[in-house]
Amino acid sequence: MKLQFVEMSGFRGFRKRVRFDFPEGFAVLSGRNGAGKSTVLDAVDYALTGSINKFSVREAKGGGLDDHIWWIGPERPESYFVSVGFINDHQETFVVTRTPAGVDVDASEIARRLSKNGHQADTSVETLLRTALIRDELIASLSLDLPEQTRFTLVRDAIGHLVGSDYSERTAAIVTAANSAKSRQEGRARELQTELGSLLGQLTEARSATERSVDISENLRFIESQNISLPMDMAERLVALRKIVADRKTAIAEVEHARLLSQQLLPELAYLNSPQAQTDLHAARDAAEKANREQADANEKLASAVRLDQAERESDEFAAHLSALVEHGSALGLQEGHCPLCDAARTSKEFADSLALARTRLASRGERLTALAAPLADARRAATAAAEGATAAQSHLKHLEERHAATERNRSTIASTYARLKFQASPDDPASAEKAQFAEQGTIVRLERALSMLESSSAVDRVKALESRIASLREQIERESARLANTERAAELARQIENAARTVANQILTEQFDTVMPLLKELYRRLRPHADWTEIESNFGGKVRGSLNFVVGDGYNPQFLFSSGQRRAAGLAFLLAVHLSRPWCRWRTLLLDDPVQHIDDYRALNLVEVLAAIRRTSRQVIVAVEDPALADLLCRRLRSSAGGTGRIFELHTSKTGAPEIINERDIYPMPNLVLRSA
Amino acid sequence: MTDLRSSVQIVLQDAGYQTWLASIGGDTAIVFEDDAVMGFVCMFDEVASMLQRWRGMETALLAAHAPALHRGGEKAWNVYCVFLCSATLDEVSAREVRWIEEDLERTRKLAACGLGNREQVVNALLPLLPIQYQPVLDSEEFDLTHRLKRRIADIAPTAGDAALNEAVPATEVVRILGAQP
Numbered sequence: 001m002k003l004q005f006v007e008m009s010g011f012r013g014f015r016k017r018v019r020f021d022f023p024e025g026f027a028v029l030s031g032r033n034g035a036g037k038s039t040v041l042d043a044v045d046y047a048l049t050g051s052i053n054k055f056s057v058r059e060a061k062g063g064g065l066d067d068h069i070w071w072i073g074p075e076r077p078e079s080y081f082v083s084v085g086f087i088n089d090h091q092e093t094f095v096v097t098r099t100p101a102g103v104d105v106d107a108s109e110i111a112r113r114l115s116k117n118g119h120q121a122d123t124s125v126e127t128l129l130r131t132a133l134i135r136d137e138l139i140a141s142l143s144l145d146l147p148e149q150t151r152f153t154l155v156r157d158a159i160g161h162l163v164g165s166d167y168s169e170r171t172a173a174i175v176t177a178a179n180s181a182k183s184r185q186e187g188r189a190r191e192l193q194t195e196l197g198s199l200l201g202q203l204t205e206a207r208s209a210t211e212r213s214v215d216i217s218e219n220l221r222f223i224e225s226q227n228i229s230l231p232m233d234m235a236e237r238l239v240a241l242r243k244i245v246a247d248r249k250t251a252i253a254e255v256e257h258a259r260l261l262s263q264q265l266l267p268e269l270a271y272l273n274s275p276q277a278q279t280d281l282h283a284a285r286d287a288a289e290k291a292n293r294e295q296a297d298a299n300e301k302l303a304s305a306v307r308l309d310q311a312e313r314e315s316d317e318f319a320a321h322l323s324a325l326v327e328h329g330s331a332l333g334l335q336e337g338h339c340p341l342c343d344a345a346r347t348s349k350e351f352a353d354s355l356a357l358a359r360t361r362l363a364s365r366g367e368r369l370t371a372l373a374a375p376l377a378d379a380r381r382a383a384t385a386a387a388e389g390a391t392a393a394q395s396h397l398k399h400l401e402e403r404h405a406a407t408e409r410n411r412s413t414i415a416s417t418y419a420r421l422k423f424q425a426s427p428d429d430p431a432s433a434e435k436a437q438f439a440e441q442g443t444i445v446r447l448e449r450a451l452s453m454l455e456s457s458s459a460v461d462r463v464k465a466l467e468s469r470i471a472s473l474r475e476q477i478e479r480e481s482a483r484l485a486n487t488e489r490a491a492e493l494a495r496q497i498e499n500a501a502r503t504v505a506n507q508i509l510t511e512q513f514d515t516v517m518p519l520l521k522e523l524y525r526r527l528r529p530h531a532d533w534t535e536i537e538s539n540f541g542g543k544v545r546g547s548l549n550f551v552v553g554d555g556y557n558p559q560f561l562f563s564s565g566q567r568r569a570a571g572l573a574f575l576l577a578v579h580l581s582r583p584w585c586r587w588r589t590l591l592l593d594d595p596v597q598h599i600d601d602y603r604a605l606n607l608v609e610v611l612a613a614i615r616r617t618s619r620q621v622i623v624a625v626e627d628p629a630l631a632d633l634l635c636r637r638l639r640s641s642a643g644g645t646g647r648i649f650e651l652h653t654s655k656t657g658a659p660e661i662i663n664e665r666d667i668y669p670m671p672n673l674v675l676r677s678a
Numbered sequence: 679m680t681d682l683r684s685s686v687q688i689v690l691q692d693a694g695y696q697t698w699l700a701s702i703g704g705d706t707a708i709v710f711e712d713d714a715v716m717g718f719v720c721m722f723d724e725v726a727s728m729l730q731r732w733r734g735m736e737t738a739l740l741a742a743h744a745p746a747l748h749r750g751g752e753k754a755w756n757v758y759c760v761f762l763c764s765a766t767l768d769e770v771s772a773r774e775v776r777w778i779e780e781d782l783e784r785t786r787k788l789a790a791c792g793l794g795n796r797e798q799v800v801n802a803l804l805p806l807l808p809i810q811y812q813p814v815l816d817s818e819e820f821d822l823t824h825r826l827k828r829r830i831a832d833i834a835p836t837a838g839d840a841a842l843n844e845a846v847p848a849t850e851v852v853r854i855l856g857a858q859p
Binding site: 171519581605606613641676 | 694696698709711713714715716743746747749750751752753754755756773776779780782786801804805806807808809810811812813814815819820822823825826829830833834837841842844847848849851852853855856857858
């Protein structure tokens with residue numbers, strides 16, 4: 001696969017559409033600074049990667065790289081794009097076009113097309129470009145002046161793809177799974193050990209319980225004597241007996257409570273059942289009846305007094321009216337022999353006597369009212385006193401009756417409690433009840449002890465069960481311990497495999513570099529960076545952090561020993577060796593952007609000879625140089641042949657300021673056997 | 679001298695050059711040419727002789743082949759004059775020999791001394807030769823999978839295939855590892 005063409009419009013300094021068709025052999029781009037030589041190579045970089053790797057700074061004041069990719073001058077271009085074409089030995093082509101909107105082929109497809117089968121997955125277009133395009137800006141910075149780890153990375157990326165799949169994730173997953181299995185197994189072993197500890201504790205308790213065991217049959221007989229029916233199964237029997245004991249304990253507690261209550265009732269019962277209590281009750285009833293009667297009498301007298309008082313008051317009202325009539329009749333006088341009030345025929349005397357009589361009666365009315373007030377007040381006081389006496393008598397009677405009722409209720413409650421609990425005792429006889437209660441408590445103690453004995457007898461079975469379970473558990477622990485040993489071994493082996501994957505990968509990489517080193521040494525010898533140190537050695541590898549150092553003479557570091565030009569020459573040897581050691585790469589084009597800056601004529605000539613040698617490996621070489629003489633030298637030495645001709649593009653800056661091609665010339669093969677004809 | 683002359687011709691012919699001998703005065707030179715490059719190889723017994731005579735030899739060779747070079751057109755710019763000596767040189771002479779190479783007048787000069795074997799001859803003629811070392815990196819020995827399987831087989835004999843097979847769950851690999859004898 002070789003570069004077939006680069007076409008662009010509106011890209012960097014090229015406003016107009018321009019196309020560079022490259023022959024299979026070589027191409028030389030020649031022109032002064034700013035003539036657009038590097039832009040042609042930038043176009044390849046940008047089309048494939050979407051960036052231009054010579055710019056280490058992407059953001060800056062006044063706009064970043066992305067703001068300067070496309071034409072920013074006056075007059076808008078007809079279009080904005082870069083297009084890069086490739087062609088293989090079978091004349092099959094492959095084109096990548098990138099516009100401001102994006103690229104028409106994604107990076108993985110580009111990497112797939114430009115890599116050999118089996119290496120596409122490991123290849124990035126950035127690595128591809130970094131090892132194919134050698135720029136002036138990168139010669140020093142990406143070679144000798146590179147930090148040793150970065151230099152290592154560059155070599156690893158270039159030659160390391162042949163190592164094959166990276167198993168770091170796979171082996172890490174195995175280590176994780178092994179550690180996880182080990183942790184699980186450790187957890188399981190811990191759980192079993194804890195369970196064993198618990199069982200051993202239970203076994204000790206059970207064994208102690210069996211030692212307390214006495215005659216079981218005696219206890220069973222006692223239980224039977226209590227008319228207690230129990231299941232045959234020992235476990236069920238224990239459960240039932242435990243419930244019976246608990247129930248009877250609850251019942252006897254209730255009996256005790258009732259009994260203590262009956263004890264408290266005893267003095268009250270003694271009084272209530274006595275003749276005095278009956279006498280007191282009858283007396284109270286009599287007193288209540290008498291008080292009621294007295295209250296009725298008092299009330300009757302009061303009513304009578306009230307009536308008298310009422311009648312007098314009504315009479316007093318009549319008298320007031322009569323007084324007014326008398327005064328009116330007196331004022332009118334007899335009217336033609338007739339009373340002016342009732343029109344009865346009266347004589348004057350009769351009329352005057354009647355008036356006098358009326359006035360006399362009216363004069364005595366105040367005295368009668370005063371005489372009636374005192375008996376009424378007395379009657380009222382007597383009625384009140386009688387009512388109070390009746391209330392007090394009723395209250396006393398009610399208290400006595402309530403006392404009888406309360407005592408009867410408590411007695412009834414105690415009796416019903418005894419009956420409900422089938423406790424044979426009288427509420428009136430707390431002493432007998434106490435005796436019966438103590439007897440029942442004695443029975444419960446016997447039952448509880450019998451229960452304990454029976455439980456002890458079950459402890460024998462429990463000991464056997466525990467011993468069996470412990471034996472089984474110990475076997476299980478043995479098996480789990482063996483499994484734990486397996487998981488520990490698996491974890492250790494997984495770690496060894498992970499280390500092996502890392503070590504083997506490093507070993508292979510080191511061996512690959514050792515395989516590449518003769519080529520690096522050859523290129524170093526060809527480029528002759530330094531007159532005295534004509535050989536170079538390397539120190540490659542490192543388990544923790546891979547590094548690559550170069551050494552000349554007796555262990556000297558050329559990075560700090562060589563001049564700028566010499567470092568560049570040595571750096572070129574390194575970069576070219578990396579480029580030539582990419583067996584994964586299908587793309588056989590070497591791109592060089594102004595590789596001879598700071599390099600003297602002699603070493604530039606060495607470089608040209610190296611490029612000529614590289615051309616003999618059927619690689620396409622495309623090189624941009626400023627010096628026209630060097631461009632001519634390249635055209636003569638890069639070996640144009642029938643299988644791979646050359647072409648030179650001479651570029652310059654046009655009147656508009658944009659670069660343009662002013663001359664494009666094919667380089668034809670040279671005549672053969674010139675000297676033979678001498 | 680004969681050995682060096684043979685060695686040079688063999689190395690050049692292996693690199694695709696045609697070679698033949700030509701007589702210049704009393705000396706014998708090797709003439710070589712391919713599609714792009716041509717030139718002459720002059721051999722000396724003594725370093726001093728080489729340092730003294732190289733320029734004269736260059737002039738004589740160019741003069742003798744002037745018509746042909748004229749016909750060669752652009753190719754005439756690609757003429758090499760190679761001066762070789764089997765004798766070893768001291769530090770001072772080494773610098774003088776290097777100056778011959780750094781003289782860019784007329785032809786491209788290569789100069790070397792102490793040539794006792796083929797490797798030294800190749801080194802001397804390196805600018806004329808194709809790339810000598812082509813690293814072969816895609817052999818089975820550089821296949822990580824292949825080598826790692828062998829290494830894993832040493833660690834856990836029955837896990838070699840399963841450990842690197844993504845289709846086998848990691849837990850199954852752990853089981854196999856745990857079952858190692």
